[in-house]
Amino acid sequence: MFIAEITPKNLRGGLTTVHxxxxxxxxxxxxxxxxxxTWRTLALTGVVPCFILLLGLLCIPESPRWLAKMGHEKEFEAALQRLCGKDANISEEAAEIQVLIPTLTIHEYT
Structure with a gap:
């Protein structure tokens, strides 16, 4: 779900398929x-990618779509800018996300 939320629409299908x-x-x-x-060796080797992914969670930003849906405008723009690149123009994509917010089916958690 996160991959589909953060990727540009022209790459979304490909990246979710690769995932x-x-x-x-x-x-x-x-x-x-x-x-x-042995099963113990297999279990221990499976821990390595899990640990790497757990460390990677510290580096990823919140989903811009989720932030927009929650009304966090400044954080939304900062996350979108981080995902698109420092010098990228995010105005078009930000406007598109704002238009689609009412149709998003992200559950609100309190």
């Missing part, structure tokens, strides 16, 4: 490796 492909490839790889190594 799902990597999940399926990882499961298949673990199945094949599991026939050669």
């Amino acid at each position: 799902e492909l990597m999940i399926c490839s990882g499961a298949s790889f673990a199945f094949v490796v599991g026939t050669v190594v």
